[in-house]
Amino acid sequence: MRGIRYFIGRIYRYSGPILLYNFIAMLFIGVLQSIGFVFIIPLLNMTGIVALDMSSVPVVSDLMGKLEGIANEQSLLAVLIVYILLIVGQSLFNWHLSMQNKRIQQGFIRQLREDTYRSIIRANWSFFLAQRKSDLVKLMTTEIGNVKKGLNYTLQFLSSLILTSVKVGAAVILAPGIALTIISIGAALLLCSRYFTRRAKQFGYDNLMLSKVYAAGITDHLNGMKDIKGNTLETAHEAWMTDLCGQVERNSIDFAKLKASSQFIYQTVSAVLLAIFVYFLLNMFQSQPAELLLVIMLFASIWPMIVRIQISVEKLAAMAPSFESVIHLQQLCLSERELGEEQLAHDRRINLRQGLTCRSVSFRYNREREHYALNNVSLHIAAGGLTAIVGASGAGKTTLVDMLMGLNEPECGEVLVDGERLTCDNAIALRRSISYVSQDPFLFNASIRDNLKLLQPEAADDRLWKALELAAAAKFVKRLPHGLDTFIGDRGVRLSGGEKQRLVLARALLREPSILILDEATSALDTETEWRVQETLARLQGTMTMIVIAHRLSTIRHADQVVVLDGGEVRQVGTYQELANERGGLFSKLLGKQVGVPS
């Protein structure tokens, strides 16, 4: 129950004195309930329904003695008024308590969501390479939802525990023997119920694992729906779904069985216990009806609370895996933290003057494997120039660009920005100066205008149109029925591949970056549009540093420098023409494989 202890600590840190105040309110409720309990027997006596001898019961007998001094009618009135006041007092405390608890819960969950999201988003790139997106989505939605439920159970558990303790204290004063017997049996049962708690936790884990598989599968299937349909894989995916749903169903039914069994055992034990008490008190000790009534009332009051504690513990155990997975993720993010407040506080940008340099940089995605994605890479990317990075698929082009942006950290060697070592302290300033267009650009389900303004929220429409012109996108946007206000669907699904690329390029240019990085950013364009984009890049040459990854070598003819990568190593560096003239070189081989590209 490390997770539960941790979260009680976190609730306390969040709510501070309010939680203590709530505990005191619970103590008051317990005391008021106990006083009400003491008043019931005199009340019954006064109504004349029963005439119970209270002389052997402490506190109650004193109270009866005091009431005897007052006239019968008045004493009944007094008892009734006190009784009403007690109930009103309890209700007021309860009302206040439930409002405070709701505030603690909502505030705590809001803070937990914000903290978890902040820790995720500030983690380094290698964290994201290692995580499944669906796991993170599930954690931010379902698991935090479970933590919210768990929080509720924790507060219920604490309030039941406090109320039970107060009532038990009152019962020990009123009828010590009987109360201590009930408590001992209750405690013994709570200990025995550890079996149920352990099983509940196991169900929680199984459920967490199954729901992870479910979320990941659904995400994959929806992302790959075109492939599923195109390859008629519907039946195979339906079978996967049926199998998984069966497992989820079985797990849920087994858990429900466990809960029902534990409640059945508690109810049976309570009935048997009550019968045994009544039998023994009546037959063995010739008990007075007053004591008998007390036994029944004590039992009826304390036992359900012991059962409620057990139920809360079981429910908490089932939620524990969710608590633990949130803690685990937060700790992982902390250990993989890339950005602190200091880095985000300033809005410094770097205006690249000399260039970016790699000195003997090596990098592996998995340090347990021998394969180096980059091996002893040394190169200089001059400021203001256009550097093209080429090579076969898997040669290490994207890895190199990620390294230059400070997303990947070199295992050996170093990256220099204008001669200064790239560390997490200047990585943010560097990235603020970069516009990066990835192979799989990010567009969200909003209008073209909102997508363009993602990096420059204050940009006016004329600047948007200028950026669209530069990216050869203005013509197609003007043709859309709502122009800039056209909604483009999830990840821009309502646009063609080439339109998406041009839109993302326009967004990148809108930022007027010091460094523009294009990773296969024009691969989906037709020849004519690509030629127009090339013209734009040629016009921008000299105004910013451009790094272009390209498979189509026709697009890099104007490059100031071409870097040829192979198996994570730099094989050639030179101008397009120099490399094309190196007969037998890797670049001329690549050129040879691309029909129609001049050498």
Ligand SMILES: Nc1ncnc2c1ncn2[C@@H]1O[C@H](COP(=O)(O)OP(=O)(O)OP(=O)(O)O)[C@@H](O)[C@H]1O
């Ligand atoms: N997240 C990752 N985890 C493990 N290995 C990776 C990861 N990303 C890339 N690699 C490996 O690193 C090497 C370089 O990959 P990289 O993506 O940099 O190549 P690339 O030249 O950009 O390829 P492409 O042209 O196909 O995009 C490859 O062997 C690839 O399998």
